[in-house]
Amino acid sequence: MYYDRENLVVSGVPETVDVTLKGAKSLLINAKNQRDFKVYVDLSDPAISMGDRTVTFKISDLNEKLVATIDPEYAEVNVQERVTKEFSVEAEYNSSLLEEGYTAGQPTVSPQTVKITGAKDAIEQISYVKANLEINKGLNETVNSKATVKALTGI
Template sequence: MSKWTSSKIVNVAFSFLLALLITAYVLSTKPSYSGSNNNQYTSLLPEKKATITSPLTVQFNSSDYVIVGAPSSVGVTLQGSSALVTAAQNHNEIQAVADLRGLGVGQHTVNVALTGVSSSLTATASPQTVTVTLAEKDSAKKDVQVQYDDSKIASGYQVTNTTVDPKTVTITGPKENVDAVDHVGADVTLNKSTKANVTQSTKLTAYDKNGDAVQVTLSQQTAQVSMTISSSGSSSSASSSSSSQSSTSGSSSTTKKVSLVGQASAGSTDNFNISFSPSAVTITGSSDTLSSIDYLPVSLDLSNITSKVTKTVSLTKPSGVDSLSDQSVQVTISPKS
């Protein structure tokens, strides 16, 4: 066989082998179909599946309604190329939306829509629907009452004055919840055996008549509280000194220190231990008026009180009395066992 013929055979064999290799490569990269769904195929790029948490935005008429029971976030399952899923995890811009616009009072189940998802990814919300209640919106102004554990006050000391700023706040929420609020408490945290004055920024909480927290929105979350704490002895001395100065000044008005006595506007005082801080106040007026006053009644609503509560109550000036040494006092009410 000639050299030329041998070379030609080698070239043909090489070309045939090359063609086989190319054919094998093309076949290996052809989409692979499975089952009855011939639109699904295996991608050449590596895929990844992951779940992230996205905030839930509820769209509704906030002028007339408030929402109850909506979750703050939902899970989102992502599937697609590894690079895109990782990017979504690192820079989560996906938001879940529940649209209740146009709906009225009541419970509604609506779909969760996802925004900010790459068109190259498959995203599924979990849950895919949420149940949310639209309630009629209401608001009211409520007094802020200073509340504290009087057992933390050192023996021989008492709270002689409290101030709070702001004195009132606006509460907003479902009408049923707003109607249930009795007062807003500024809950002061005291150390054991407190003797010194206290100035503190305290959290505000709305309470019902039982002292249980009510879920509403407050116009202010905290209040500034100041408490004057004095020894019982110095308080008595100060009152005696004040009374003495008043009686020797030649003024037509006199002063008298009288005890505070709780009187039930609802419920019965027989079922409770009631204490005031201070336990007595100084009244100023004519001697004829003061001679007929032995104590100062304080009206208390004792209905639905099931546990110990301390709150601020306003004092009512009796007829004929010119002034009171305190406009309000702290009252601690404990059910008798």
Template sequence: MDKFVESSWFVRIVALFLAVLLYISVNFDDFKLIQKADNSSQENSEVITDIPVQAYYDTENLFVSGMPDKVKVEVKGPKSIVESTKRLRDFELFVDLTNVSIGEHRVPIQHKQFSDKLEVIVHPETVNVMIEEKVSDYFVVSPEFNDNMLAEGYQEEAVSVDPKRVKVTGSKAALNRIVYVKATLDVKEKVDKETTGTAKVQVLDREFNKLDVKVEPETVQVSISVKNPSKKIALKVFPKGTPPKGVTVMSVKPEIDEITIYGKESVLKQMEQLVVPVEVHDIKKDTTLTVPIEVGEGLNFVSPQMVKVKVTVEGSPESEPEKESGE
């Protein structure tokens, strides 16, 4: 064994083994890079959504309808290029109508600025468009508001819009179909004060179908003012409950004869008086009570909210007979 260790062959084998280890350690990073390159070259497919489509045409004299707002595109190719394309979105989808005549046409959606290593499929691949002579006119905007969003007892006083007119551009046929140009104020909380918000202008035909036209400006400011109608009515009170035995309630009289109620006009018109009960089951002598005035349905406020009521009685509570001892 000692002779083998000391032999030249043993030295050569050890030297070869060490050389192999050194080679592997030096070139390990290169192996990883090669593996990474192999992975990046793997084929991959991704669908990119919500891609706008640009239309090229004579915008001064022509109007194009039927263009989709957004489409999706499928890209296939090396994984690294696919992922970069999806992340950067540095490409363009477009429809070239520069040499297309007036009328209805089916045209392809084209693309540019994609890597030539990618296969690109647009969904849909073609669109139907209508090219017509461009016309413009001004229309008055009708502001609207949902009455269900009014706070209890409040009602709409006035609704205004700024600007009052908008410019509508489209085909002559589309403008001839316009019946409604309106802007609806959308609120998230009940309205009990003057409120202003931004509303999108809608252009509709007789059947309330949205027309394919351009509106300038696209949004307007809608303001709503509300009112809280009020009315003075008579206040009446009556005793409720039974006083202690021996006590008789002679009268209950509030310190005021009128109160002011606030609420919907339709409710106020039907009310001439408000009758309030006064609890007397514990009254043993002449007393002045503070009685709350409760708001009924269709009302949202009453003034005053508390009323003093004088209760006049006769007699005194009868004493309970004493119990004999042993009972």
């Protein structure tokens, strides 16, 4: 797939397609053994517009005496602007695990912010980022641990 990977995110292109080749047997055997042709979609035009679009699969580096049929012939793709946004990371833990008589101070995280890069629509849906401290036993001391960071949507 050809596109501006620094500024765009493209989704919807299938991982595989079926290619049927027709032509002289010797050329077919060579093409099958070499597998040096490429199937691709070209979204490299700088004027490409954002959103949903239908693109045609193309083939390159195939002997011109062979005829190729690609199935599916088209793909429905979504082109989005690639953006990066910085989010504050909030610590999260199960306060019911505090043993009786203990109180928790204000949790701290490091790093305090993360940068997330992706399709503009997806990044705009992120409401907050949580570092979830996964502890399964009673808390009765200071905890310093690695946590799983998750980007979440909603309130």
